Amino acid sequence: MDSNYLPGKIGAALQGLSCGDVLGRSYEFLSRSEIREMFPEIIDWNGGTHNQPKGTYTDDTCLTLCLADSLCNGFNLEDIADKFVRWYFEGLWAADGKTVFDIGISTRKAIDRLRDGVSPLCSGDSDVYSNGNGSLMRILPLIFYTKDMEIGQRFELTKQVSGITHAHIRSVISCFYYLELARYLLSGICKFEAYRQTNLIVREYLQTINVEDKELKHFDILFSGNIAELPEELINSSGYVIDTLEASVYCLLTTQSFKEAALKAVRFGLDTDTTSAVTSGLTSLIYGLKGIPNEWLENLARREEIMTLANRLAESLRASTKN
Numbered sequence: 001m002d003s004n005y006l007p008g009k010i011g012a013a014l015q016g017l018s019c020g021d022v023l024g025r026s027y028e029f030l031s032r033s034e035i036r037e038m039f040p041e042i043i044d045w046n047g048g049t050h051n052q053p054k055g056t057y058t059d060d061t062c063l064t065l066c067l068a069d070s071l072c073n074g075f076n077l078e079d080i081a082d083k084f085v086r087w088y089f090e091g092l093w094a095a096d097g098k099t100v101f102d103i104g105i106s107t108r109k110a111i112d113r114l115r116d117g118v119s120p121l122c123s124g125d126s127d128v129y130s131n132g133n134g135s136l137m138r139i140l141p142l143i144f145y146t147k148d149m150e151i152g153q154r155f156e157l158t159k160q161v162s163g164i165t166h167a168h169i170r171s172v173i174s175c176f177y178y179l180e181l182a183r184y185l186l187s188g189i190c191k192f193e194a195y196r197q198t199n200l201i202v203r204e205y206l207q208t209i210n211v212e213d214k215e216l217k218h219f220d221i222l223f224s225g226n227i228a229e230l231p232e233e234l235i236n237s238s239g240y241v242i243d244t245l246e247a248s249v250y251c252l253l254t255t256q257s258f259k260e261a262a263l264k265a266v267r268f269g270l271d272t273d274t275t276s277a278v279t280s281g282l283t284s285l286i287y288g289l290k291g292i293p294n295e296w297l298e299n300l301a302r303r304e305e306i307m308t309l310a311n312r313l314a315e316s317l318r319a320s321t322k323n
């Protein structure tokens with residue numbers, strides 16, 4: 001892929017995901033019906049859950065920015081993990097540079113193990129009950145690094161980065177599926193074709209590495225190819241990784257703008273910040289920076305630093321492809 005478009009795409013992705021996270025933060029844990037009754041209109045800040053200042057993003061964005069920051073120096077799993085530890089203990093990339101909140105159970109356990117010297121290849125829980133959306137929510141920057149690699153390498157690096165906190169195959173496949181879809185969106189093809197191609201390539205690849213059918217069944221709704229035709233009631237939005245992945249693809253396919261998709265994700269309720277962040281990461285690749293509402297961008301914490309980080313990552317990737 002041509003890398004000239006990268007600064008714009010990375011800038012849109014990091015800011016888009018962050019804005020989606022900010023939007024959802026105020027509504028986290030409310031059910032769909034509670035949101036419908038209490039908030040007929042979703043606004044970018046209402047105090048609400050976590051009651052942080054306007055423009056404050058959560059763990060989703062912090063860990064996404066930590067990953068992007070690390071990738072500026074190439075791929076180094078130890079360094080990515082180290083930045084996650086520094087986020088938790090020092091507030092690295094926290095919205096105000098110090099306050100850490102909204103951390104998930106698996107992520108916290110993994111970070112404690114990393115602090116105690118466990119390798120990032122072994123730090124993430126790998127049991128079937130550790131399939132929250134904690135690696136999916138922070139995986140997006142990796143595609144900018146892996147997009148031109150062979151599919152086997154793309155899968156392997158995705159597995160390692162997810163595995164720092166979420167090592168079960170379901171979380172790994174969810175991250176892989178999300179990044180393959182992001183990769184097709186980056187190539188500029190229409191979102192419906194991107195979804196179709198993602199289903200083909202992911203299913204085929206997973207069969208070549210002998211992922212069991214009983215595990216693949218968890219992706220049946222996505223693989224059906226017609227998720228966009230389902231009624232909203234069948235789309236869940238808990239902290240379970242499959243729910244978040246399905247909801248993000250659904251919001252991508254059933255809306256016409258960045259804003260509409262983010263609002264729809266929040267209205268689904270429950271894990272609103274992550275559903276909206278994961279959705280917005282995808283839609284930002286289609287609609288770009290211009291598609292993100294100005295009033296959301298203006299209020300985004302650390303916006304200048306996030307833009308600088310995006311440019312730094314783009315420049316680093318461009319330099320590495322020249323070598």
Ligand SMILES: [Mg+2]
Nearest residue numbers: 058059060102
């Ligand atoms: Mg969060």
